[in-house]
Amino acid sequence: MEHLIKGFETFRRDVFPQQRELFERLASGQNPHTMFITCADSRVMPEMIFSAQPGELFVYRNVGNIVPPYAQHVSGVVAAVEYAVKVLKVRHVVICGHSDCGAMKALLDPSKLDGMPSVADWLKHADVARHVVAENTAGLDAEAHLRCLTEENVVGQLEHLRTLPVVAAAMASGSLSIHGWIYDIGEAGIRVFDGSSGRFVDMRTDGHPVPQATPMARFAQNAASAA
Ligand SMILES: [Zn+2]
Structure with a gap:
């Protein structure tokens, strides 16, 4: 202390x-541009990594950077997303996983969850990733397996995020984009999910546009012409 x-x-x-x-x-008020959802892991410090000032990032952290699907589970993170999109009008939501994630390791080895029924229950929201990886990555070594699961979990949570009505509506109007990233603790690297190729690519810091995880906004033109 x-x-x-x-x-x-x-x-x-x-x-x-x-x-x-x-x-x-x-x-007297905040006007963050980005909601940043990441793991509770003490090694992931969003404000430090992005050299962000107070008031810039609306950060939400939980075990495994998880967003339960809409209506399946009332949770703090879903309430925070609604508030961020509807009231704060953030322009981006980032879901960011990280290397060496304990939650992802526990998904690969459920014996790590003994005596933690709440964590085990919570990680069921990452079951999609576990199944996708189990069915599609035969022969990978442990490190590659963990990396795949971490990536697939981010992709799965992005899909959950899109089930939130406020998110779907804001994305359709072009006022919100969502992003899936993985932060590498030991290398200071970030890999970005590129929705058009379905792959994670290294984040470029040379002004190149950051790949988005999402399809084009369908009603962006309506919103622009109504404005
Ligand atoms: Zn973690």
Whole structure:
């Protein structure tokens, strides 16, 4: 605890004064551009990875970066997505998995879930990925297997995300795009799901457009002409 309290002291003394104006502005409201859904893993720090300021990212974290499908399970993450899209009007939702994910390892070896019935239940929302990988990746070594499962889980959660009515409506009007990424902890790399090829590709930082996980907005033109 002492470590945390000392850390807060350092923040108040060294960081806050330099950004006082920003914090004063944020004291009365937020306008984040992106909702970022990732794993609760302590090694994944979205604001640090993206050099983001307070107020930029609406972050939601849970075990396995999971979004249960609409109406199947009332959950904090689904409520947070509704709020982010409907009220905060974020323009992007990113679902970000990561390397060496304990939740994904537990999916591969359910004995790791002994004594944790709630985690086991929660990870049923990732069952699609487990089945897809089990049926399609015979012969892969353990590392490749884990990587495949981590990717497939992100793809599966993107599909769940699309079942939320607020998300489907905002995507159809072109006001929201959704993205599936994997963060590599040891390499500082990000792989991005490219919906047009169905593959994960390295994120480029040279201004090249980031591949999207989604089809074209169907009603974008209507929204534009009505505006
Ligand atoms: Zn994880």
